[in-house]
Amino acid sequence: xxxLYAADIADIARGSAFLGSGGGGNPYMGQLMAEQALAKSGxxxxxxxxxxxxxxxxxxxxxxxxxxxxxxxxxxxxxxxNAIEALASAVGRSPTHLMPVEIxxxxxxxxxAPAAEIGLPVVDGDLMGRAFPxxxxxxxxxxGLHVSPTALAxxxxxxxxxxxxxxxxxxRIARPCAVAMGGTAAVALRVFSAPELSRTMVKGSITLxxxxxxxxxxxxxxxxxxxxxxxxxxxxxxxxxGKVSDVDREPADGFIRGHTVIDGTGSGxxxxxxxxxxxxxxxAARGSSVMATTPDLICVVGEEDAEPIPADVLRYGxxxxxxxxxxxxxxxxxxxLELVGPEYFGYGFPxxxxxxx
Amino acid sequence: xxxLYAADIADIARGSAFLGSGGGGNPYMGQLMAEQALAKSGxxxxxxxxxxxxxxxxxxxxxxxxxxxxxxxxxxxxxxxNAIEALASAVGRSPTHLMPVEIxxxxxxxxxAPAAEIGLPVVDGDLMGRAFPxxxxxxxxxxGLHVSPTALAxxxxxxxxxxxxxxxxxxRIARPCAVAMGGTAAVALRVFSAPELSRTMVKGSITLxxxxxxxxxxxxxxxxxxxxxxxxxxxxxxxxxGKVSDVDREPADGFIRGHTVIDGTGSGxxxxxxxxxxxxxxxAARGSSVMATTPDLICVVGEEDAEPIPADVLRYGxxxxxxxxxxxxxxxxxxxLELVGPEYFGYGFPxxxxxxx
Numbered sequence: 255x256x257x258l259y260a261a262d263i264a265d266i267a268r269g270s271a272f273l274g275s276g277g278g279g280n281p282y283m284g285q286l287m288a289e290q291a292l293a294k295s296g297x298x299x300x301x302x303x304x305x306x307x308x309x310x311x312x313x314x315x316x317x318x319x320x321x322x323x324x325x326x327x328x329x330x331x332x333x334x335x336n337a338i339e340a341l342a343s344a345v346g347r348s349p350t351h352l353m354p355v356e357i358x359x360x361x362x363x364x365x366x367a368p369a370a371e372i373g374l375p376v377v378d379g380d381l382m383g384r385a386f387p388x389x390x391x392x393x394x395x396x397x398g399l400h401v402s403p404t405a406l407a408x409x410x411x412x413x414x415x416x417x418x419x420x421x422x423x424x425x426r427i428a429r430p431c432a433v434a435m436g437g438t439a440a441v442a443l444r445v446f447s448a449p450e451l452s453r454t455m456v457k458g459s460i461t462l463x464x465x466x467x468x469x470x471x472x473x474x475x476x477x478x479x480x481x482x483x484x485x486x487x488x489x490x491x492x493x494x495x496g497k498v499s500d501v502d503r504e505p506a507d508g509f510i511r512g513h514t515v516i517d518g519t520g521s522g523x524x525x526x527x528x529x530x531x532x533x534x535x536x537x538a539a540r541g542s543s544v545m546a547t548t549p550d551l552i553c554v555v556g557e558e559d560a561e562p563i564p565a566d567v568l569r570y571g572x573x574x575x576x577x578x579x580x581x582x583x584x585x586x587x588x589x590x591l592e593l594v595g596p597e598y599f600g601y602g603f604p605x606x607x608x609x610x611x
Numbered sequence: 612x613x614x615l616y617a618a619d620i621a622d623i624a625r626g627s628a629f630l631g632s633g634g635g636g637n638p639y640m641g642q643l644m645a646e647q648a649l650a651k652s653g654x655x656x657x658x659x660x661x662x663x664x665x666x667x668x669x670x671x672x673x674x675x676x677x678x679x680x681x682x683x684x685x686x687x688x689x690x691x692x693n694a695i696e697a698l699a700s701a702v703g704r705s706p707t708h709l710m711p712v713e714i715x716x717x718x719x720x721x722x723x724a725p726a727a728e729i730g731l732p733v734v735d736g737d738l739m740g741r742a743f744p745x746x747x748x749x750x751x752x753x754x755g756l757h758v759s760p761t762a763l764a765x766x767x768x769x770x771x772x773x774x775x776x777x778x779x780x781x782x783r784i785a786r787p788c789a790v791a792m793g794g795t796a797a798v799a800l801r802v803f804s805a806p807e808l809s810r811t812m813v814k815g816s817i818t819l820x821x822x823x824x825x826x827x828x829x830x831x832x833x834x835x836x837x838x839x840x841x842x843x844x845x846x847x848x849x850x851x852x853g854k855v856s857d858v859d860r861e862p863a864d865g866f867i868r869g870h871t872v873i874d875g876t877g878s879g880x881x882x883x884x885x886x887x888x889x890x891x892x893x894x895a896a897r898g899s900s901v902m903a904t905t906p907d908l909i910c911v912v913g914e915e916d917a918e919p920i921p922a923d924v925l926r927y928g929x930x931x932x933x934x935x936x937x938x939x940x941x942x943x944x945x946x947x948l949e950l951v952g953p954e955y956f957g958y959g960f961p962x963x964x965x966x967x968x
Contacts, residue, residue, distance in 0.1 A: 340774065344701065412780050414788075415772040417697065423769050430787035431771075 270362030278359020319438030358385025626820030627719030635716020676795030715742025
């Protein structure tokens, strides 16, 4: 257990934007809300799953919807609390801890403000080890846990509880509801026990996000290369540097989909990297050579400052580096790749493991 | 209180198809399910609202979705019970009685099978006095009651609970969910107390449907005019007789919308009646003269047998009579017409009361 202060939030936000692989929404709005809440409440307890007792009731929270809507509509602040309360009322049990569903983007920030306001500790970790665009893409689903019910809440005071036969049905019936709620909704998943979490979560990913965000900040301050510091912290590989020469992007059914082309500079001059995204960056190819694919992390960052650039704000002319890192190993299993591999997303090639580095 | 037998169901189904004003789905599938359930359980108690005691907890039930989907997909039978159970669990209270949300079409049948299976009495009445296509079109909403939460259930075992700020939001976020559930879903509304029902429901409409269905049946058996017997039972007016010469119909967002043209016969020869529908028949005009509009009932029936013809099965060449009847008086108030008048449905003229007869 350690205390998390308002001053820690900025590093976590920067790191989680990185780990979001271009998706999960822009974390800076969530950062402001978390900083304000922690400034008011005092420090928050961040606990390891190993510290949880038998009566722990952990509720993972997130925001779902189109990232471009996240940008335009600030959360009113009470949506996540409303989703948590609706979930607690539906299952007849109050949460003892909150945690993020995914470590990417705004969703890494989602538990902090409600945890500070309600007075709950946050579990250090998440259920993906990155960000993914659909609800069934959870390690607990991969492990065979029945993840239901799920609560949705909007900014107007409407809540919905979905109790489904599987998470694919939750995705199918809850996403159009989130769209009808105005394009975005707060989400609270079912209550998890300590043993359930212990065997299915990605442990320590909030701390990893903070280390990553801090490494980038310190590199900027000391004028060393922030991209290289980020790569080293993640144990990843920088696959490309260049300038964005094309972006083709459109919103579709609560997602954004498209691709971008990056013209190489330096050692990559004369070559192009093509990146495909559906909320998250999902595949990278150099010419006909696939360099990286989902579920591995593909992060696009500013070449100078390693500032993460989400897929929804990528634009022509930006000078970027593309840093990739290995996903949680469980995603590389056959069922993992069935859930989140490139073929699931409709790309016509199988998973290509990251080149060794 | 009176006992309702399997043998009573056919008349109620015929009458409720008539009162459905072309919408509410075809009742004959619901009739079969209700007859089977009552044959197995024995008679059902049909009670007047005046007989309810202070601890009565009445849950109105229905099926929502596109009528054309009702035709193609038989309810598996457990959807309505699942919706009732989900609602009961959400509000922490078991229903003591069921009732239909609307008296039109399949929805008049909806409470019978679950009531027989669970062993609950049914309250004689409904919340519309006819059928309407959208969820906020309820007399309790007109009376200012907060109608929430609402439970939805599909045939696969998925349930959803919507707790909203008003019924317009329930319509907005629950309908896309029903569409995603496969086009149709069972609905259980909030629990109503006896006093709440007493001041907002339409009393005795199940008995009215049965009288209407019986009048049509007896007229057929005795070779008198079933259309005239139905008109007399309803206290309505037969505005047109003729042959369907055009039907323009399309499914849209969980509804069917369109219009039909009827070429007059007999005293109406040489004239045409135009009928517009959105699930229900909503407006009737003879040339430029508006004859009847929602919320009054517009019923299209076979000219010979007074068999009700829903808007989703109307077809070229049918010989029909159009019988209209006054709606519940509360719908004629300014707020009532705002909720269900012709202008709400996008028709460019105000409510025209039925011609006197």
